Amino acid sequence: MQRSKQQTVKAHGRRSRSGQTLIEAMFGFVILIPIGLAAVDVVTLMSATQTNEQWAETAARAAGSCTCENMGSTMAKKSLTRFVPTNIISSIEMEKIKFDEQAGQVTVSTVMQVNMPIPMPLMNRFECRASAIQPLLATPAEQ
Amino acid sequence: MKYRENAKRSQSGASLLLIIACAFGLVLLIYGLFQLSMIMGGSRQVRNAVDAGALNVSKKMMEIRVTTDPKYADVSDTNGKVGMSNVNRLWGKAYLINANLEEMQKSGRAGPSASSNGDTAYQLAQNVNDQLFNELASSKNQDIYFHQMAGRRTANLINPGMGIDRTKTASCPIALVDRGDESNLTMQPTQIPEGVEAGKVDKGSKSYMQGYVPMTANNKKFTFTSFHEGEQPHLISDSLFDASRADKAPLDDKGTTIPNAFRQFAEASNGQTGVSAVASAVANPIRTYDMAIPQSYITIHVTNISIWNVDNKFAKAIPYNFKQQRVHGLKDFQTPTRVINCFGTIGGEYQAGSSINVILNALKADINPAMKKLLQRIQCMDPKFTKAKLVKLFEQQQYDPKVLRYYIFAADHSADHTDPNIQMVPENGSLPPWIDPKQWDPQTLDPNLDGISGTPLVTEPTTTDQFAQADQSPGGTPQPYATNTGVMMWKPGTGFNKAVGDLYVQRLTQLYFSSKP
Numbered sequence: 001m002q003r004s005k006q007q008t009v010k011a012h013g014r015r016s017r018s019g020q021t022l023i024e025a026m027f028g029f030v031i032l033i034p035i036g037l038a039a040v041d042v043v044t045l046m047s048a049t050q051t052n053e054q055w056a057e058t059a060a061r062a063a064g065s066c067t068c069e070n071m072g073s074t075m076a077k078k079s080l081t082r083f084v085p086t087n088i089i090s091s092i093e094m095e096k097i098k099f100d101e102q103a104g105q106v107t108v109s110t111v112m113q114v115n116m117p118i119p120m121p122l123m124n125r126f127e128c129r130a131s132a133i134q135p136l137l138a139t140p141a142e143q
Numbered sequence: 144m145k146y147r148e149n150a151k152r153s154q155s156g157a158s159l160l161l162i163i164a165c166a167f168g169l170v171l172l173i174y175g176l177f178q179l180s181m182i183m184g185g186s187r188q189v190r191n192a193v194d195a196g197a198l199n200v201s202k203k204m205m206e207i208r209v210t211t212d213p214k215y216a217d218v219s220d221t222n223g224k225v226g227m228s229n230v231n232r233l234w235g236k237a238y239l240i241n242a243n244l245e246e247m248q249k250s251g252r253a254g255p256s257a258s259s260n261g262d263t264a265y266q267l268a269q270n271v272n273d274q275l276f277n278e279l280a281s282s283k284n285q286d287i288y289f290h291q292m293a294g295r296r297t298a299n300l301i302n303p304g305m306g307i308d309r310t311k312t313a314s315c316p317i318a319l320v321d322r323g324d325e326s327n328l329t330m331q332p333t334q335i336p337e338g339v340e341a342g343k344v345d346k347g348s349k350s351y352m353q354g355y356v357p358m359t360a361n362n363k364k365f366t367f368t369s370f371h372e373g374e375q376p377h378l379i380s381d382s383l384f385d386a387s388r389a390d391k392a393p394l395d396d397k398g399t400t401i402p403n404a405f406r407q408f409a410e411a412s413n414g415q416t417g418v419s420a421v422a423s424a425v426a427n428p429i430r431t432y433d434m435a436i437p438q439s440y441i442t443i444h445v446t447n448i449s450i451w452n453v454d455n456k457f458a459k460a461i462p463y464n465f466k467q468q469r470v471h472g473l474k475d476f477q478t479p480t481r482v483i484n485c486f487g488t489i490g491g492e493y494q495a496g497s498s499i500n501v502i503l504n505a506l507k508a509d510i511n512p513a514m515k516k517l518l519q520r521i522q523c524m525d526p527k528f529t530k531a532k533l534v535k536l537f538e539q540q541q542y543d544p545k546v547l548r549y550y551i552f553a554a555d556h557s558a559d560h561t562d563p564n565i566q567m568v569p570e571n572g573s574l575p576p577w578i579d580p581k582q583w584d585p586q587t588l589d590p591n592l593d594g595i596s597g598t599p600l601v602t603e604p605t606t607t608d609q610f611a612q613a614d615q616s617p618g619g620t621p622q623p624y625a626t627n628t629g630v631m632m633w634k635p636g637t638g639f640n641k642a643v644g645d646l647y648v649q650r651l652t653q654l655y656f657s658s659k660p
Contacts, residue, residue, distance in 0.1 A: 020158075021158050024158035024159060024162065025158065025162075027162070028158070028161075028162030028165065028166075031162065031166055032162070032165055032166055032169060035166060035169055035170065035173070036169060039169070039173040039176075042173070042177070043173075043176065043177075043180070046177070046180050046184070047180070049184075050180075050183075050184045050187065050300075053184075053187075053188070053191075054187070054191075057191050064198075065375055103291075104199075104202065104203070105291075105292070132191070132195075133195065133292065133295055133296065134195050134198070134292075135195065135198050135199040135202045135203070135292055135376075136202075137198060137202055137375040137376045137377075138375055138429070139429070140228075140428060140429040140430045141205035141206075141226070141227070141228035141428035141429065141430050142205070142206070142220065142221075142228075143220055143221055143430070143558065143559045143561070
């Protein structure tokens with residue numbers, strides 16, 4: 001009888017310990033999962049930012065190979081049409097272009113719409129901006 | 144009991160520790176990935192900056208210009224300077240001068256000053272070339288243009304706000320890429336004098352002087368810089384650049400061939416992490432020129448002389464005009480036995496008119512050698528000029544008997560002498576300021592011509608009583624008769640002193656009379 005009581009106490013102890021572990025694990029998940037999810041969002045945002053910079057670079061290079069602002073703008077926009085929208089990056093557009101023939105430079109700014117893979121309150125959608133500067137290469141050398 | 148309590152605490156602490164460790168590990172992993180991403184992003188930023196900087200250098204190198212020698216003012220830019228874009232033009236003129244000289248030497252028509260003129264033309268071009276080379280290869284100039292572009296960028300993923308610096312290297316690698324391809328100098332094979340071999344590249348309907356393949360004229364090496372037609376400055380691979388580096392694979396001993404590709408190194412660092420990148424770009428002026436000696440001229444002059452002979456002895460020389468006329472050449476001419484009056488119908492060869500074309504074709508011989516020489520030299524002024532245009536020019540120009548000579552030159556109202564318009568103007572007409580007709584000497588002709596006439600280029604067979612007739616009063620024995628002949632003399636010039644040739648047409652009508660009844 002004594003022994004059985006002892007066994008019962010042990011069994012209760014085991015149950016309570018496993019329950020405690022479960023609670024601790026759940027508590028841990030409550031901490032870890034948001035960190036992990038936030039990390040996914042941060043990595044996505046960083047990746048999108050860098051992608052946006054690269055597209056701005058591509059657009060500026062396309063504009064830099066043109067002789068006038070209109071053509072430069074058209075070519076920059078055209079270069080951005082090669083972008084394939086995804087669930088994360090829904091769009092990328094040219095925001096502005098500065099075609100400085102005097103200095104022989106073109107600056108193109110792009111804006112990218114980024115949807116967070118893990119939507120969080122007030123942080124489910126971001127707008128990334130990037131700009132790139134390139135030399136104007138299509139203008140002939142001075143006579 | 145105490146042990147059990149301790150065990151319980153340690154077991155419950157173990158889970159908590161595990162969670163904390165996992166959280167810490169996860170945060171560390173995220174931080175590591177973040178840092179890696181920053182470095183990779185920063186590296187990309189530096190690469191992009193170096194690419195843009197290298198492209199800007201290859202583009203802006205065209206702005207580096209050096210003052211040229213006055214002898215090459217006609218191939219300089221609107222400010223009288225020479226840069227990468229028009230250096231081939233400078234060498235093109237030097238090449239034509241030396242090619243003309245080589246042809247003159249081979250045909251025995253080089254005058255005493257011709258050789259030194261060729262040498263001077265080459266040396267002056269080389270001086271300008273070397274001056275330009277030093278400017279192009281200068282690290283300082285490349286720095287300025289690199290920073291115009293890369294300096295406006297930051298590697299903020301490595302160190303926010305930090306700029307990208309060009310790596311200070313002892314030498315700035317330059318390269319001569321696209322060897323054997325076209326230069327930005329168009330040419331016509333017919334503008335190269337006979338017997339001179341020029342390297343050319345045919346592309347579509349155009350011919351270009353070959354780039355980075357040294358060619359020889361007058362035993363001198365000429366190297367043109369390759370620039371692909373219709374191409375913009377662009378990035379090239381390091382392997383392509385390395386294979387054509389000027390220091391590793393030079394084209395000449397001096398190593399001052401004008402390069403067409405530049406390499407840039409840059410780095411960015413935050414003290415702990417450093418990222419470097421390299422980019423090579425090939426330049427292109429996106430401008431082509433015609434190979435020419437824009438300010439050069441040819442003179443044409445014609446003399447018609449009738450020689451009046453009595454008993455095969457010279458009695459009188461009378462010039463005649465470009466039309467058939469009857470001339471009473473010897474009035475009451477006293478011979479040993481009697482007085483005679485001699486008449487001649489001369490100038491019959493000009494029955495078709497008096498345009499330059501008629502005058503040249505009045506020679507009943509193949510005048511193509513002369514036309515070829517003329518065309519070659521005119522194409523030194525305007526390579527697009529054709530034989531048909533030359534014939535038209537000659538047809539339109541009537542020879543004024545009061546005019547001693549005509550000048551053929553390229554009138555060009557463009558600031559950089561790239562729009563030639565071949566004209567033929569008499570000595571007293573509206574000549575450009577760089578032609579001084581007063582320098583002409585009837586004996587030595589134009590002092591600017593550094594060639595010699597030598598043997599006639601074209602000689603017409605003598606005709607008798609065909610284009611001229613003689614008669615006398617009273618009649619004589621044998622019957623009076625007239626012969627007619629003509630020659631074309633060609634006195635070439637290298638073009639160093641602007642004169643590239645003089646065509647002299649000399650018509651000679653001999654009239655023979657007799658004192659015997």
